[in-house]
Amino acid sequence: MSERRIRTRFAPSPTGPLHMGGVRTALYSYLFAKKHGGDFLLRIEDTDQNRFVPGAEDYIIESLQWCGIAPNEGVGFGNGPHAPYRQSERKAMYKQYADQLVQSGHAYLAFDTTEEMEAIRKNAEANKLNFAYDGATRMSMKNSLSLPADEVKGRIDAGEPFVIRLKVPHDETITFTDLIRGQVSFQSNTVDDKVLLKSDGMPTYHLAHIVDDYLMQITHAIRGEEWLPSAPSHILIYRYLGWEHAMPQYAHLPLLLKPDGNGKLSKRDGDRLGFPVFPLDWTDPATAEKSSGYRERGYYPEAFVNMLAFLGWNPGTEQEIFSLEQLCHAFSFENIHKAGAKFDPEKAKWFNQEYLRAKPATEIAQSIKSDIQHHFDLQDGDTRLSNSFLISAVELLKPRVQFENEMHTVGSYLFTAPTTFDQSVIDKKWKDGCKEFFVALKNELDQLENFSAESTKQLFEEVAAKNNLKPGEVLQLFRVLLSGQAGGVDLFGMIALLGKTEVCSRIEKALVAIAK
């Protein structure tokens, strides 16, 4: 057992876009497998035909790809030795195990209809009670334990639908060791008789994931904390199937919580607070409702993954920026925090900013090129699309943004002359002599041979002195004339970037526009 090759899996159900909490689960599974040179696989748990959403499976696959945590086996990633990896295609496999449990006396057939169950639950609720199909109630229900054998046979022969339920034992303590929480115990009398096989012949999650994990030789089952209450049922199923020796070790991850208030992070919170909850954009095929994703918001996948890794885990050092490769080495279950983590969108942005800072300007220039071209409607060959122009622009803008896609808005004045001018600055700073100063400055700039940030700055100071102005008195006005805005990138860096012709032209036009 200790010699087993480490194998983890991510097993989402295709019921909609993958939540970032799901991505984190996938990430941890990936990291753990890679750390130990093992396998990471993707299994699609589509046993609920009613909740199937078209496109969700592709969305999951694309999300994992974008994050750089591609499984080496599974749906969309090439068939391994355990294909198929879609549970709906494995339907025939599950029944025999359910039957085996019935045969060995650890499961039974239940004929109670959905309507009957609803009525019972409703009735219990009306009396402020909670109905559970368990050891205390099963003999008063319609099943192969409570009904005479011939009636059971009759119902089966008549083709009456039934489910198969796990027969949970009386007065046993079910204990297992969770990789994150240590030893966890449950009293079997509080565990209900879970449905293993539905009346349509499909297994429930409880049976299906166990059969598949066993068959696929999964060694570590990593999932959200919401599964902890059903873990005792799962332990029992392994035991009764005779697979306890090969049972994977379970790790129940703390949940991702809302940034404000309480509760699980949900799609609504993203809408309400203005941050993505999903890795990629998603349009609900039924309602056409759109949800935004980290990718489209402008996050680097590396930053997204790094941020996600730190939601509930830490390396035990003070380093926070980790490549995926580094995460693989550093990851361990011991460093997973037990409590749920409130998601902080501000910190998420900070991670992206760190990656932006670290990325070479040449690469960013390449990646924003088409964005710039379309946004400003530039022709091919426009100097503003040249590498040198773009790289300089990126260097000027880099400290001012958290995302590449903010550059064209934050730095719009680098690409197009302003048409409006910050009036408050003009009102505050403009005085007699300013017009003469800017006209003179323009003329001098026009004559300048070596047009650089240094030379223009020097010239600016000289002309100001000649006009009996302190540089500080006209600097911000100068900025407004050139960019329209009160603040912005390094002024003389911007001047050098724009070039003599453009700068002179902007001064002229601005003086006309502000009618001074």
Next chain:
RNA sequence: GGCCCGUUCGUCUAGGGGUUAGGACACCAGAUUUUCAUUCUGGUAACAGGGGUUCGAUUCCCCUACGGGCUACCA
């Protein structure tokens, strides 16, 4: 209600029987940038409460409170 899990600055967290309880985000202040941003420096800010155990508990145990999850023929 029942069951299970949890609880260190506003947030993510480190730590661990004796510490000035550390870092990051956010926030505030100062410096630098004759602007803003960046950068740098500094600062505010936390062991839920009560009982034990102990020479000593934030750290171990118990109780309470609070938070979260589950309580479907959904996963």
